[in-house]
Amino acid sequence: MNLPADLKYAATHEWARLEDGLVVVGISDPAQDMLGDVVFAEVSVGAVVQAGDVAGNVESVKAASDVHAPVAGEIVAFNAAVGDDPGLLNSDPYGTWLFKVRPVDPAALDGLLSADGYRGVVDAA
Structure with a gap:
């Protein structure tokens, strides 16, 4: 299971x-593996969200x-590259971001899981 240590992870x-004041977000390698071939992705640009809120969705051949x-x-x-080729989320899950958030508090990233913490979530599933 590929989980880069320099990233933070959500249990979802x-x-x-954090990059240039924005939080860059993608789906993890285990997530894309569970989904299978991703064929569609959308995100609600302009939406104001709380941590844990639905920001969009991805669809695959399975779910x-x-x-x-x-x-x-x-x-x-x-x-936009994901909009044109959603399969990028499968072929390069950590090199392909899905959306960016202007955070209310950039320090909120500290509350997310480390790679080891997320590994525990995936192993327990």
Whole structure:
């Protein structure tokens, strides 16, 4: 299971990192593996969300799944490359971000799981 140590993780299977004042969010490798081939993704750009709120969804050949905001803030961007080729979430889950959030409090990332903590969540599932 690939879980980069430099990222933070939500128990709902999103990864996050702070970049230029924004929280960049994607789906984890275990999440894309559970979903199977992703064929569609959408996010509510402009929405103001609380941590844990549904920010959008991804659909695969097997299932549809909500994607959650790992921190509170405003969703300011959706990765257009994912809109054009949702399979990028499968082929490069950590190199392909899904959306960006302007966080209310960037320190909120500290409340997310480390790679080891997230591994425990995945192993328990």
